[in-house]
Amino acid sequence: MTRTLDTVAALEELLGPDALDTDPAALRAASVDRFKKYPAAHGIFSGPFPAAIAYPRSTAEVAAVLRWADEHRMPVVPRTGGTSTEGGLEVVREGTIVLDGSRMDAVLAVDPVNMMATVQCGVPLQRLEDELRAQGLTTGHSPQSKPVAQYGGLTATRSIGQFSTLYGGIEDMVVGLEAVFPGGLVSRIKNVPRRAAGPDLRHIVIGNEGALCFVTEVTVKLFRYQPQNNRYLGFLLDDFAAGVDALREIITAGYRPSVCRLYSPEDGAQHFAETACGKNIAILVAEGPAPIADATADAIAAAFAEHEPLDPALVENWLANLNWGLDKMAAEKASMLEHAHLGYTTEVSGDWSRITELYEAVMTRIRTEFPRAADLTLLGAHSSHSYQTGTNLYFVYDYAINCAPEAEIDEYHIPLNAIIVEEALRVGGSMVHHHGIGKYRTPWTAVEHGSAYPLLERLKDAFDPNGIMNPGSVLPLDR
Numbered sequence: 001m002t003r004t005l006d007t008v009a010a011l012e013e014l015l016g017p018d019a020l021d022t023d024p025a026a027l028r029a030a031s032v033d034r035f036k037k038y039p040a041a042h043g044i045f046s047g048p049f050p051a052a053i054a055y056p057r058s059t060a061e062v063a064a065v066l067r068w069a070d071e072h073r074m075p076v077v078p079r080t081g082g083t084s085t086e087g088g089l090e091v092v093r094e095g096t097i098v099l100d101g102s103r104m105d106a107v108l109a110v111d112p113v114n115m116m117a118t119v120q121c122g123v124p125l126q127r128l129e130d131e132l133r134a135q136g137l138t139t140g141h142s143p144q145s146k147p148v149a150q151y152g153g154l155t156a157t158r159s160i161g162q163f164s165t166l167y168g169g170i171e172d173m174v175v176g177l178e179a180v181f182p183g184g185l186v187s188r189i190k191n192v193p194r195r196a197a198g199p200d201l202r203h204i205v206i207g208n209e210g211a212l213c214f215v216t217e218v219t220v221k222l223f224r225y226q227p228q229n230n231r232y233l234g235f236l237l238d239d240f241a242a243g244v245d246a247l248r249e250i251i252t253a254g255y256r257p258s259v260c261r262l263y264s265p266e267d268g269a270q271h272f273a274e275t276a277c278g279k280n281i282a283i284l285v286a287e288g289p290a291p292i293a294d295a296t297a298d299a300i301a302a303a304f305a306e307h308e309p310l311d312p313a314l315v316e317n318w319l320a321n322l323n324w325g326l327d328k329m330a331a332e333k334a335s336m337l338e339h340a341h342l343g344y345t346t347e348v349s350g351d352w353s354r355i356t357e358l359y360e361a362v363m364t365r366i367r368t369e370f371p372r373a374a375d376l377t378l379l380g381a382h383s384s385h386s387y388q389t390g391t392n393l394y395f396v397y398d399y400a401i402n403c404a405p406e407a408e409i410d411e412y413h414i415p416l417n418a419i420i421v422e423e424a425l426r427v428g429g430s431m432v433h434h435h436g437i438g439k440y441r442t443p444w445t446a447v448e449h450g451s452a453y454p455l456l457e458r459l460k461d462a463f464d465p466n467g468i469m470n471p472g473s474v475l476p477l478d479r
């Protein structure tokens with residue numbers, strides 16, 4: 001209690017009283033993220049709770065907080081949009097400061113000559129994207145959480161969007177950035193087209209999940225926005241493996257559709273109930289300058305020539321309604337409370353040669369080994385981000401909850417997540433494609449990285465020697 005009072009008093013002195021939230025309801029809500037959305041919807045929070053939520057307005061204020069926190073060994077959980085799904089925002093230590101960058105929300109520069117935009121960490125992607133599209137530009141970044149997610153979190157989680165097969169993930173978009181490390185060191189990585197001046201330091205910051213540093217500013221690439229050239233394509237397939245083969249053919253031949261997705265029948269039925277008819281569905285969008293979009297669309301049509309085409313209007317309409325926002329979150333909460341039912345996802349990746357094996361192994365293990373399989377109302381998967389060497393699989397699972405709300409994650413979410421992670425690692429893939437490790441995949445961080453794991457530990461020890469940054473995220477608490 002005294003430490004909490006000390007923390008609040010110190011933060012007030014550093015940032016001023018308007019920059020602090022110590023309302024008990026806000027502190028309870030800030031102790032978890034969407035991994036615990038079900039108990040949270042019931043108002044069940046088991047703590048520990050943060051001492052305060054602090055809203056800095058500048059890099060200097062972030063540095064002041066991290067200097068004080070490091071000196072006094074107080075834990076810090078960085079936050080921006082709050083859409084985290086893997087426990088990355090969960091508070092595990094008493095006295096934690098939730099350091100929320102959402103008031104640092106200025107678009108600092110849009111440079112249409114050098115094709116870059118610089119934003120503070122609290123700029124929501126949707127706002128930047130709206131401003132850019134009005135000028136005929138785009139970031140090319142479009143995660144489903146785009147209306148709410150902000151640049152600090154988008155960078156810190158290695159986020160990826162629906163158009164990634166053309167534009168890449170955030171790691172392909174970030175040109176330079178600014179971050180603050182424990183102790184208050186402000187580091188700016190300058191904007192250059194490329195350099196060979198030693199290791200790429202951006203990658204210490206991108207994907208750090210708030211466990212090494214706080215991202216204050218990001219510069220991303222821009223592209224021309226030319227939706228008038230978009231070509232929408234969709235196909236129905238009897239066989240998931242045939243869809244994987246068609247995607248691999250398109251990508252390895254050198255074509256880059258922006259959207260490149262393959263849905264299992266169960267997952268596809270969520271989006272295309274009337275057309276799916278128990279089949280797998282492939283959805284693709286070709287974009288760019290007209291000759292490139294046309295050539296890409298022709299290559300897609302050739303690769304799927306043996307499969308039944310869908311009406312392109314269906315695909316265009318699906319894409320226009322895919323994004324999530326606060327309205328959908330409110331509807332989801334109401335539905336969880338009314339029906340004791342919810343849905344989650346786990347996203348992994350693997351080589352082309354083993355992705356179908358991974359898909360089948362997970363589906364079989366969950367159906368046969370998961371003790372509460374009878375409660376599943378949906379089990380399916382889709383591939384949504386493809387690369388020269390392989391693709392991702394995004395497993396989706398919905399279930400009816402037949403236990404107390406606080407037992408839900410142990411009875412359902414954790415065992416389902418574990419099967420998917422174990423199978424991805426077994427086939428030599430990655431246990432996490434884009435949501436981050438958070439706090440619930442840390443039991444496998446060492447296996448994921450193998451003999452490179454000591455590098456990760458040394459990064460943590462070097463940049464955060466007192467272990468104040470997001471304890472329990474990325475690396476296990478008890479390592």
Ligand SMILES: Cc1cc2nc3c(=O)[nH]c(=O)nc-3n(C[C@H](O)[C@H](O)[C@H](O)COP(=O)(O)OP(=O)(O)OC[C@H]3O[C@@H](n4cnc5c(N)ncnc54)[C@H](O)[C@@H]3O)c2cc1C
Nearest residue numbers: 080081082083084088143144145150152153159160210215
């Ligand atoms: C419905 C839904 C759909 C989603 N779709 C996608 C998708 O398509 N693609 C995708 O990649 N993700 C998706 N996500 C996950 C999530 O939106 C992303 O991880 C996003 O990048 C998080 O951004 P945020 O601003 O909300 O970060 P937050 O939730 O605030 O934080 C996420 C993590 O980053 C850290 N962090 C936040 N801000 C900073 C900072 N300034 N400095 C250092 N660390 C920081 C936090 O400590 C936490 O570990 C989805 C989530 C939901 C709920």
